[in-house]
Every structure is written in structure tokens, then in C-alpha cells.
Amino acid sequence: MALASSGSGAEGSGDRSIWTRPERGRRGPAPAHSRETIVGTAIQLADTGGLDAVSMRAVAAGLGMAVASLYRHLSSREDLLDLMVDRCVGELSPYPQGTGSWQDELTGLARRQLALFQRHPWLREAIGHGPKPGPHTLSYFDECLRILRPVRCGTAAKFEAIAMLTGVVSLFAAAVPAPDASSAPAPGFGDVDPAAYPHLVAAVAEPAGDAPRRDLFERTVRGLLTGLLADDPG
Amino acid sequence: MALASSGSGAEGSGDRSIWTRPERGRRGPAPAHSRETIVGTAIQLADTGGLDAVSMRAVAAGLGMAVASLYRHLSSREDLLDLMVDRCVGELSPYPQGTGSWQDELTGLARRQLALFQRHPWLREAIGHGPKPGPHTLSYFDECLRILRPVRCGTAAKFEAIAMLTGVVSLFAAAVPAPDASSAPAPGFGDVDPAAYPHLVAAVAEPAGDAPRRDLFERTVRGLLTGLLADDPG
DNA sequence: GAAAACCGTGAACGCTGTTCGCAGTTTATA
DNA sequence: TATAAACTGCGAACAGCGTTCACGGTTTTC
Numbered sequence: 001m002a003l004a005s006s007g008s009g010a011e012g013s014g015d016r017s018i019w020t021r022p023e024r025g026r027r028g029p030a031p032a033h034s035r036e037t038i039v040g041t042a043i044q045l046a047d048t049g050g051l052d053a054v055s056m057r058a059v060a061a062g063l064g065m066a067v068a069s070l071y072r073h074l075s076s077r078e079d080l081l082d083l084m085v086d087r088c089v090g091e092l093s094p095y096p097q098g099t100g101s102w103q104d105e106l107t108g109l110a111r112r113q114l115a116l117f118q119r120h121p122w123l124r125e126a127i128g129h130g131p132k133p134g135p136h137t138l139s140y141f142d143e144c145l146r147i148l149r150p151v152r153c154g155t156a157a158k159f160e161a162i163a164m165l166t167g168v169v170s171l172f173a174a175a176v177p178a179p180d181a182s183s184a185p186a187p188g189f190g191d192v193d194p195a196a197y198p199h200l201v202a203a204v205a206e207p208a209g210d211a212p213r214r215d216l217f218e219r220t221v222r223g224l225l226t227g228l229l230a231d232d233p234g
Numbered sequence: 235m236a237l238a239s240s241g242s243g244a245e246g247s248g249d250r251s252i253w254t255r256p257e258r259g260r261r262g263p264a265p266a267h268s269r270e271t272i273v274g275t276a277i278q279l280a281d282t283g284g285l286d287a288v289s290m291r292a293v294a295a296g297l298g299m300a301v302a303s304l305y306r307h308l309s310s311r312e313d314l315l316d317l318m319v320d321r322c323v324g325e326l327s328p329y330p331q332g333t334g335s336w337q338d339e340l341t342g343l344a345r346r347q348l349a350l351f352q353r354h355p356w357l358r359e360a361i362g363h364g365p366k367p368g369p370h371t372l373s374y375f376d377e378c379l380r381i382l383r384p385v386r387c388g389t390a391a392k393f394e395a396i397a398m399l400t401g402v403v404s405l406f407a408a409a410v411p412a413p414d415a416s417s418a419p420a421p422g423f424g425d426v427d428p429a430a431y432p433h434l435v436a437a438v439a440e441p442a443g444d445a446p447r448r449d450l451f452e453r454t455v456r457g458l459l460t461g462l463l464a465d466d467p468g
Numbered sequence: 469g470a471a472a473a474c475c476g477t478g479a480a481c482g483c484t485g486t487t488c489g490c491a492g493t494t495t496a497t498a
Numbered sequence: 499t500a501t502a503a504a505c506t507g508c509g510a511a512c513a514g515c516g517t518t519c520a521c522g523g524t525t526t527t528c
Binding site for chain 1: 514515523527
């Protein structure tokens with residue numbers, strides 16, 4: 001059942017997973033760039049221009065190295081994305097000592113996640129393309145499970161709840177991208193037959209009246225948790 | 235200088251949006267393929283092999299036409315994706331006559347959305363890349379607003395709730411892909427230092443105990459709606 | 469000293485979305 | 499009816515992408 005065949009360990013750069021591949025071999029010259037530097041450059045590119053800006057050529061150019069050399073450190077672009085994600089998840093730690101109820105703790109964690117998604121908007125897209133959790137992501141799961149320890153329900157349900165919570169936080173991050181740029185002009189209802197969409201036309205005609213209600217995030221998260229982990233007999 | 239000066243209307247295929255571009259010009263031979271056929275072929279490709287399988291070359295090949303000819307019907311691949319999304323959203327209509335509370339109606343709609351996401355898994359990815367709603371999507375918004383009419387809160391809040399609901403449904407679709415294939419083997423915790431993730435190790439060691447609780451979807455959706463649209467004075 | 473393992477790289481392969489120019493067809497106008 | 503405009507279809511090409519390969523130089527191991 002072991003992932004890496006139980007036999008011998010890593011065989012150099014032929015490693016399957018980026019999490020078991022050693023950062024450098026035991027022979028040959030020292031690599032000109034560390035894994036840390038490569039991931040940092042990639043994250044910087046993504047923060048600036050989105051995931052599309054993270055091309056192998058762009059990363060290599062940012063480091064002043066040749067494209068092919070990147071493949072001495074990574075076996076694919078996906079490896080790079082996995083490293084980027086895990087390093088950003090690491091920004092959530094250290095996790096504070098828990099004091100309140102598990103709902104309080106989880107909501108607080110969700111709030112820090114929201115800030116993370118806003119710092120790195122590309123995270124929304126980078127996550128979910130296959131679950132290959134790195135060490136920081138495993139720590140994050142561990143922390144969630146620690147918080148959820150008092151909840152009496154199956155492990156699978158807890159994992160589902162964690163995934164759902166992360167998803168909702170990501171949705172909030174998408175809805176409120178950041179405290180800066182001009183918000184997207186809302187779905188652009190161009191010239192359209194008003195008769196076909198009566199409620200829609202009436203709604204957009206209304207005087208908006210949107211005082212962005214406070215604690216919307218918190219109420220939503222708590223409502224979600226209630227639905228997901230309601231305390232009913234298993 | 236003006237491309238499409240505000241004066242006259244559409245000038246043939248030079249249209250900005252796919253929703254205003256006429257399907258065919260007023261001169262020249264009749265197109266060999268209808269927009270309907272093109273979108274249908276693309277959806278079929280996506281249903282089979284995901285969004286990556288929807289390359290302009292693949293679509294053209296599926297129709298027995300040359301790649302460049304596709305650009306007589308679409309000004310970009312994004313146009314094609316927009317058309318695909320809108321046509322699938324159209325599968326939600328006709329919308330049944332509402333009978334229950336707005337929570338009941340919205341939950342029912344969410345359930346049909348869930349089925350839609352499961353029929354077309356690529357929808358999750360295709361949605362969200364910029365809001366360019368087509369006629370069916372506008373109808374969907376209209377229907378949601380009709381259901382939400384009794385709820386007393388701002389229009390912006392309602393749109394947020396709709397977006398959030400759609401997102402959560404999409405998350406459920408991702409968690410429960412379909413009633414068929416082997417579910418993803420859960421995040422693969424390979425050989426890992428047990429001491430570093432005590433709660434994680436303890437959790438996966440547990441006997442799972444997952445009777446997939448019934449009505450989890452419904453309870454989650456209702457919990458979310460409660461959080462989002464709780465009836466407090468604006 | 470020889471051999472194995474490793475780093476860096478230029479050049480290429482196949483793929484992608486998109487554009488250009490040309491030939492043929494249909495319609496509108498004079 | 500002749501002519502110009504507008505349109506369809508398409509072969510060929512362009513720039514960009516991720517990835518691979520073969521080769522020379524460097525470091526370690528035997």
C-alpha cells in the first residue's frame with residue numbers, strides 16, 4: 001500500500017513525487033539556484049500576472065537560467081505549482097493556541113485563509129488540480145482535525161467539511177477580490193430584452209441599497225458548519 | 235478611430251460579443267455548419283475528455299472542417315466556452331412553478347444544478363472565467379431573483395448569495411463526482427513522519443465510519459442560505 | 469586514474485490559439 | 499446586366515507553450 005515502493009528509497013532525480021525527490025544529488029556541482037529561490041520567483045510572477053504568467057520560460061528568465069535547466073529541479077510544471085501552493089499554505093502557520101469553541105477556532109482559521117487567498121489570487125486556480133499535499137498542507141489538515149476533535153462524526157465527513165470550508169473561503173475571496181482595485185463591473189447586462197428577464201431588470205433598477213453587511217463572512221461560515229457538521233447521531 | 239462607432243449597429247463578424255454577433259452574414263454562401271452544431275461538438279468533446287480536449291483543432295476535426303474556418307463563427311476560443319456554458323445552463327430550464335418557501339425552491343434548484351455539474355464536469359472549470367452571461371444564464375439569474383423576491387435585502391446581497399450557492403453546489407459536484415467511477419483515493423498520505431501530524435495520522439487510522447449521511451447536501455445548502463440571507467434588519 | 473552521477477544548456481518536437489492572404493460564392497447596388 | 503461589396507472556406511504561417519534529448523563540463527566515488 002505504500003506509495004513509494006517499499007524497497008529502496010529515492011533514486012536521484014528519477015523520483016515520482018516532488019515531495020520525496022531530494023533537492024540536489026550527491027554528485028556533481030552544486031545547483032546554481034535553490035528550490036526556494038525557484039518557487040519564490042514563480043510565486044512572485046503569479047502574484048503579479050496570475051498563473052498564466054508562470055511559464056517555465058518566464059521562471060527561467062527571471063532566474064537568469066536556461067529553460068531546460070529548470071527540469072533539473074522539477075520534473076514538470078505541475079511540480080512547480082504544487083510547491084508554490086504548499087509554500088503559500090505554509091503562510092498559515094504557526095497556528096495559534098486554540099481557546100474558543102471549535103466553531104470559533106475554525107472560523108478564525110477561515111479568516112486567515114481568506115486573507116491568504118487575497119494575497120495570492122492564483123491560489124484559487126492552483127488548488128484542486130489533483131490533491132498532492134505537501135508538508136505544509138498536511139500540517140494544515142492536521143490543524144483542522146485537531147480543531148474538529150470534539151466533533152463526533154466520521155473522518156470522511158470531517159475531510160468533506162474541511163474541503164467545503166476551503167471552497168467557500170475561496171468563493172468569498174473571489175467575490176471580494178481585495179481592498180483595492182475597481183470591483184468587476186458586475187455581470188454586464190448589455191442591451192437585453194427587458195420582457196424576457198423581468199425580475200432581473202427590476203433588481204438592477206433598484207437603488208442597490210447595499211451596505212456590505214458586516215460579519216457576512218462569519219455568519220456564512222458558521223451557517224455552513226452547522227449544515228455540514230450538525231450534531232445529529234451518526 | 236472608432237471601431238464600431240456608436241452610430242450603426244453590428245457590422246458583420248466584427249462584433250465584440252458573441253451574444254450580439256449574428257450567426258451568419260447577409261451576403262456570401264450559407265455556412266457549412268451551424269453554431270448549434272459547433273457548440274454541440276465542443277460539448278461532446280468536453281464531456282468525454284474534459285476542457286483540455288476542446289482545442290480549436292479538435293473541434294474543427296470533429297466537424298470535418300479546417301481550423302481557420304472556425305474563426306468565421308467565433309472570434310476566439312473563449313467565445314466557444316461561453317456558448318458551451320450558456321447552452322448547458324439552458325438545461326436547467328424550464329423552471330418549475332414554485333410552490334414551497336423560497337428556501338425550498340432554491341434548494342430544489344440547487345439540486346438540479348448539482349446534477350448539471352455532474353453531467354458536465356468541465357462546467358466547474360469553464361464557469362468563472364469572466365462573467366459574460368448569455369441568454370440562458372440571464373434566465374437563470376432571473377429565476378433566482380424571482381425565488382428570492384420575498385427576501386428583504388439588497389440586490390447586491392442577493393447576487394452574492396446566488397454566486398455563493400452556485401459555488402457550493404460546484405464544490406459538492408467536485409466532492410461527489412458522479413455515481414460511478416472509483417472515487418479519488420483521497421489525498422494520498424504517502425510515507426510521512428507520523429510525529430509531525432498526530433491528528434492526521436490518528437484520523438486516517440480510525441475505522442472511517444462513514445455512512446454517507448443522507449441529506450447532507452440539503453442541510454449544507456440551507457445552512458449556507460441561513461448564514462447569507464438571515465433575516466436581520468438591513 | 470577511471471567511471472559514475474550530476475548540472476547547465478542549445479536545439480528541437482509537438483502542441484496550442486490566432487492571423488493573414490487568397491480563391492470562390494452570394495448579395496446589393498448602379 | 500455589370501460591378502462592387504460582403505461573406506465563406508482554407509492552407510500556411512507565427513508566436514508561445516511544456517517537455518525531451520544529446521552533449522560538454524564538474525564533482526564525487528571506487
